[in-house]
Amino acid sequence: MTHSRIGVMGGSFDPIHHGHLVAASEVAHRFSLDRVLFSPTGQAWHKQSANAASPELRYLMTVVATAGDPRFDVTRVDIDRPGPTYTVDTLRDLQAGFGRAHPQDTADWFFITGADALAEVVAWRDPDGILERAHLIGVTRPGHVLRDPGLAAGSATLVEVPALAISSTDVRARVARGEPIGYLVPDGVAHLIAKHRLYAAP
Numbered sequence: 001m002t003h004s005r006i007g008v009m010g011g012s013f014d015p016i017h018h019g020h021l022v023a024a025s026e027v028a029h030r031f032s033l034d035r036v037l038f039s040p041t042g043q044a045w046h047k048q049s050a051n052a053a054s055p056e057l058r059y060l061m062t063v064v065a066t067a068g069d070p071r072f073d074v075t076r077v078d079i080d081r082p083g084p085t086y087t088v089d090t091l092r093d094l095q096a097g098f099g100r101a102h103p104q105d106t107a108d109w110f111f112i113t114g115a116d117a118l119a120e121v122v123a124w125r126d127p128d129g130i131l132e133r134a135h136l137i138g139v140t141r142p143g144h145v146l147r148d149p150g151l152a153a154g155s156a157t158l159v160e161v162p163a164l165a166i167s168s169t170d171v172r173a174r175v176a177r178g179e180p181i182g183y184l185v186p187d188g189v190a191h192l193i194a195k196h197r198l199y200a201a202p
């Protein structure tokens with residue numbers, strides 16, 4: 001029987017950028033996580049943008065961005081589940097899958113969110129179900145104040161990570177304006193954006 005410490009980072013990853021990767025890497029180091037699973041959302045329930053990339057391309061960009069890091073993996077649970085993505089379902093599906101694949105093993109689960117997302121956790125579907133399944137880790141993000149949104153004591157930990165003022169919204173806008181995105185996203189992600197002509201102005 002082995003015991004693992006597993007981080008989960010959900011997001012639309014439209015596209016994944018170095019802010020996501022630095023946050024996951026820093027939390028993996030600080031919390032001695034064995035792995036971090038990136039889970040691209042299916043249909044995002046809280047945002048619909050006209051020039052959003054398809055779930056499959058968001059998944060592919062996430063795979064390419066994380067391929068070189070042995071701690072990182074990408075899961076399709078949210079992409080493959082019909083309907084909007086709720087974090088409680090992400091955790092339930094991942095934990096059920098883990099139990100089936102490793103019936104003898106146990107795991108501690110950590111859900112990683114940036115300061116903006118942490119502030120919204122109380123409004124997410126079934127926040128108590130989320131907290132039963134995972135410890136929340138809120139990370140600093142430039143432009144947002146990191147504070148515990150009034151969760152039960154001990155259910156979230158706030159962590160300072162190296163500040164990268166990068167957002168997917170800004171990357172998409174840069175592409176639409178013909179501005180460079182090098183060093184904001186991994187090279188492979190920039191190549192996929194160019195190859196599939198993502199985020200171009202209509």
Ligand code: ATP
Pocket residue numbers: 010011012013014018019020023112113114115116117118139140141142164165166167168169170
């Ligand atoms: P968008 O602008 O489309 O909302 P985003 O950059 O916020 O994109 P998401 O996919 O929405 O990226 O974010 C997934 C998770 O990563 C969220 O928890 C978010 O807070 C966190 N995150 C995103 N960018 C950063 C960053 N630069 N630093 C720290 N955390 C981040």
Ligand code: MG
Pocket residue numbers: none
């Ligand atoms: Mg966001």
